[in-house]
Amino acid sequence: SQQGEEDPQALSIQEGENATMNCSYKTSINNLQWYRQNSGRGLVHLILIRSNEREKHSGRLRVTLDTSKKSSSLLITASRAADTASYFCATDAWNTDKLIFGTGTRLQVFP
Amino acid sequence: GAGVSQSPRYKVAKRGQDVALRCDPISGHVSLFWYQQALGQGPEFLTYFQNEAQLDKSGLPSDRFFAERPEGSVSTLKIQRTQQEDSAVYLCASSLVRHRGIQETQYFGPGTRLLVL
Numbered sequence: 001s002q003q004g005e006e007d008p009q010a011l012s013i014q015e016g017e018n019a020t021m022n023c024s025y026k027t028s029i030n031n032l033q034w035y036r037q038n039s040g041r042g043l044v045h046l047i048l049i050r051s052n053e054r055e056k057h058s059g060r061l062r063v064t065l066d067t068s069k070k071s072s073s074l075l076i077t078a079s080r081a082a083d084t085a086s087y088f089c090a091t092d093a094w095n096t097d098k099l100i101f102g103t104g105t106r107l108q109v110f111p
Numbered sequence: 112g113a114g115v116s117q118s119p120r121y122k123v124a125k126r127g128q129d130v131a132l133r134c135d136p137i138s139g140h141v142s143l144f145w146y147q148q149a150l151g152q153g154p155e156f157l158t159y160f161q162n163e164a165q166l167d168k169s170g171l172p173s174d175r176f177f178a179e180r181p182e183g184s185v186s187t188l189k190i191q192r193t194q195q196e197d198s199a200v201y202l203c204a205s206s207l208v209r210h211r212g213i214q215e216t217q218y219f220g221p222g223t224r225l226l227v228l
Contacts, residue, residue, distance in 0.1 A: 004153070033216075042115075042202060042219040043154070088153050097142060097206075098167060099217060101153030 004102025012108040019076040021105040023089035030092050034074050037086045079109045115220035123226045124193045132188045132223045136205030143186050146202040193227045200224050
């Protein structure tokens with residue numbers, strides 16, 4: 001069973017707008033990662049945030065982590081049509097290397 | 112360099128048939144993972160190898176599922192007597208080994224889409 005839940009399940013925006021996706025998880029974590037998956041393709045790693053970090057940036061991506069609320073958010077600024085994909089958060093624990101994925105957010109960016 | 116590759120990309124099997132799915136990890140990656148992704152869902156963990164040792168197989172849904180990595184590189188996921196509920200995308204990922212408690216990024220292959228009729 002999956003640990004994380006993401007909301008919204010689906011999000012449609014215009015190019016240039018910002019997109020925010022949220023992820024909640026259930027147990028204590030070591031790291032939280034965000035992945036992107038284009039239709040019919042494998043997962044691409046976007047960014048990793050450690051449990052002792054609160055915010056991280058990478059290009060147009062901004063990730064926050066609130067371990068007290070067991071939640072994370074991914075912000076994509078100035079979105080592009082090429083950002084259209086499904087986005088998943090994934091967590092791991094101290095004593096395991098396996099990733100536990102959320103249910104994903106399907107993002108559609110219209111030109 | 113080359114990423115994780117998987118074959119076949121698509122597989123159609125009749126119910127009851129055995130299938131074998133192959134994963135070629137990134138060269139030098141010690142850890143190898145298999146995940147199952149049902150339509151519209153996130154991937155779910157199946158099993159994990161470190162070199163040739165299968166360290167965790169807690170996610171395998173039944174004893175019809177078997178994975179091996181005999182020489183610590185290529186891995187095969189075998190599903191015996193396939194059922195319709197086995198239809199999914201099977202993803203393989205590899206990574207360097209965890210170092211000093213810090214997990215390394217997992218790099219995913221394109222997946223094998225299995226359809227059981």
